[in-house]
Amino acid sequence: MKSAIVVWTALAALPLFAQTSPDQVATILKSSCGPCHLGSQAAGKLQLNGLAALVNGGASGPAVRPGDSQHSQLFLRISAADSSIRMPPTGKPLTAEQIRTIKDWIDTGAPGLIDFAADIQPILRANCYACHSGAQPKGQLRLHLLSGLRKGGVSGPVITPGKSTESRLVHRIEGTGGEQRMPLKGQPLKIEEIARIRSWIDAGARLPEGTETSAAPMEKHWAYKKPIRPQVPEVKHLSLVSNPIDAFLLAKLEQHNLTFSPPASKETLIRRVSLDLIGLPPTPAEVQAFVDDSRTDAYERLVDHLLASPHYGERWARPWLDLARYADTNGYEADHRRTMWKFRDWVIDAFNRDMPFDQFSIEQIRATCFRMRLKARKSPLAFIAIHSSTKRAASTKTRAILRCWLTV
Numbered sequence: 001m002k003s004a005i006v007v008w009t010a011l012a013a014l015p016l017f018a019q020t021s022p023d024q025v026a027t028i029l030k031s032s033c034g035p036c037h038l039g040s041q042a043a044g045k046l047q048l049n050g051l052a053a054l055v056n057g058g059a060s061g062p063a064v065r066p067g068d069s070q071h072s073q074l075f076l077r078i079s080a081a082d083s084s085i086r087m088p089p090t091g092k093p094l095t096a097e098q099i100r101t102i103k104d105w106i107d108t109g110a111p112g113l114i115d116f117a118a119d120i121q122p123i124l125r126a127n128c129y130a131c132h133s134g135a136q137p138k139g140q141l142r143l144h145l146l147s148g149l150r151k152g153g154v155s156g157p158v159i160t161p162g163k164s165t166e167s168r169l170v171h172r173i174e175g176t177g178g179e180q181r182m183p184l185k186g187q188p189l190k191i192e193e194i195a196r197i198r199s200w201i202d203a204g205a206r207l208p209e210g211t212e213t214s215a216a217p218m219e220k221h222w223a224y225k226k227p228i229r230p231q232v233p234e235v236k237h238l239s240l241v242s243n244p245i246d247a248f249l250l251a252k253l254e255q256h257n258l259t260f261s262p263p264a265s266k267e268t269l270i271r272r273v274s275l276d277l278i279g280l281p282p283t284p285a286e287v288q289a290f291v292d293d294s295r296t297d298a299y300e301r302l303v304d305h306l307l308a309s310p311h312y313g314e315r316w317a318r319p320w321l322d323l324a325r326y327a328d329t330n331g332y333e334a335d336h337r338r339t340m341w342k343f344r345d346w347v348i349d350a351f352n353r354d355m356p357f358d359q360f361s362i363e364q365i366r367a368t369c370f371r372m373r374l375k376a377r378k379s380p381l382a383f384i385a386i387h388s389s390t391k392r393a394a395s396t397k398t399r400a401i402l403r404c405w406l407t408v
C-alpha cells in the first residue's frame with residue numbers, strides 16, 4: 001500500500017497532474033452543475049457550487065472517494081453511458097476533457113477537497129480533545145497536536161495515509177476491531193463526520209506543515225519520575241527553623257507576611273504525636289513523664305519510643321489494608337466471616353519491621369502467583385485474593401489489581 005501512496009504523491013507532483021487544480025474542478029462544477037445542485041433545494045441533496053460540500057456528499061453519501069474515481073458518484077454520474085442517470089440530465093454533457101480533469105483530480109487524491117483545519121480539526125476538538133490532549137493524554141495519544149497525529153499513541157500510529165480501512169483511528173470511531181469505541185462513553189461520531197475523516201485519510205491524511213513548538217512535553221507518571229532533592233529555601237527568621245522542613249513552611253509563610261503559631265504545650269505535643277504515630281492517645285502517666293523530662297532531646301526520644309511501639313504497625317497498616325479492601329467478613333448479602341487476620345498481621349508486621357516497599361510488593365505478588373501451593377500458612381496472598389463475593393469476581397478483580405500494581 002505504501003508504494004501506492006508514494007506513486008500518488010509522485011504523480012501529484014508531475015506537471016500533467018498539477019494541471020488539475022481544485023479551482024479547475026470547482027469551476028466546472030459551478031457552471032455545469034450549480035444550476036440544479038445549489039442551496040437548500042439542491043438536486044439529490046448534493047451541493048455542487050464548489051468543493052466544500054462534496055465532502056459530505058448527497059443523498060447517497062460522499063460523492064468523492066479520494067484516489068478512487070471508479071467508486072466516486074461524482075465521476076460515475078458524469079461518465080455514465082446510460083443517459084437516464086448521466087449528469088447533467090439535460091443540456092450539454094461535459095466534454096471528454098472536463099470528465100478527464102475531474103477523474104484525474106479524484107485519482108490524485110482530490111487535493112483541496114478536505115482541509116484539515118476546516119473539516120477535520122473541529123471534529124477532533126469537539127469529540128476527542130477532552131481525553132486526548134494535555135500533559136497526560138489517554139493512550140498517550142495527543143490528537144490536538146500535528147506531531148501527535150503523526151506519531152500515534154501507545155500502540156503506535158493511528159492513521160495510515162491513503163488507507164482509512166487500515167487506520168486504527170477509524171476502527172476506533174467506527175467501533176470495529178473489538179476495541180472500545182471512541183469517543184469513550186460519549187455519543188458516536190455522526191456518519192458524515194466519520195465519512196469526512198475517512199475521505200481525509202484516503203486522500204493522504206494531509207496535515208499542515210510543521211509542528212507545534214509550544215507543546216508541553218509529555219509528563220511522566222509520578223511513579224516513574226526520579227525524586228530530586230530540592231534546595232532548602234532561605235528564610236528571614238532563621239532562629240525559627242529547627243529542621244529543613246520548617247524552612248519550606250516558613251519560606252511560604254514569609255511570602256505572605258505570616259509566621260509560625262507559637263509552639264504547642266508539651267501536653268498537646270505528646271497527644272498529637274501519639275495519635276499520629278500509633279493511633280492511640282497517651283496515658284496520663286506517659287503525659288506526665290514527658291512533661292517532667294527536661295532533657296533537650298526529650299521529644300526525639302518520645303518519637304523513637306513511639307516508632308518502636310508495635311502499635312505503630314497497626315496504625316500505619318490501616319491505610320494499606322483499606323486500599324486492599326481488607327475486611328474480616330466477605331461482604332455481599334450474607335457477609336460471612338472469613339479467615340483473613342493472617343494477612344492483616346503480616347502487613348502490620350511488615351510495617352513494624354520497616355520492610356522496603358519493593359520487598360513488600362514482591363512477596364505479595366509471589367504469594368498470589370503461588371497461592372495454591374503456599375496456602376495461607378504464612379503468606380501475604382490476601383491482598384490480591386480479598387474480594388467481596390463470588391470466585392469469578394475474585395479472579396476478575398485479581399487480574400485488575402495485579403495489572404494496576406504492576407503498571408503502578
Ligand code: HEC
Nearest residue numbers: 032033036043044046058059060061073074077087088089
Ligand atoms: C438539470 C438539473 C441537473 C444538473 C444540471 C445536474 N444535475 Fe446532478 N442531479 C439532478 C437530480 C434531479 C438528481 C437527483 C436524482 C438522481 O440521483 O438522479 C441529481 C443527482 C446527482 C448525483 C447523485 C447525488 C446523490 O447523492 O444521490 C450526482 C453525483 C450528481 N447529480 C452529479 C452532477 C454533476 C457532477 C453535475 C454537473 C456535471 C450535475 N449533477 C448536474 C439534477 C441535475
Ligand code: HEC
Nearest residue numbers: 127128131138139153154155156158169172180182183184
Ligand atoms: C472520555 C475519554 C475519551 C474520549 C472523549 C476519547 N477517547 Fe480515545 N481513548 C481513551 C482512553 C482511556 C484510551 C486508552 C484505552 C484504549 O485504548 O481503549 C483511548 C485510546 C484511543 C486510541 C488508541 C490509542 C493507541 O495507540 O492505542 C485511539 C486511536 C483513540 N482513543 C481515538 C479517539 C478519537 C478519534 C476520539 C474522538 C473521536 C477519542 N479517542 C475520544 C479515552 C477517550
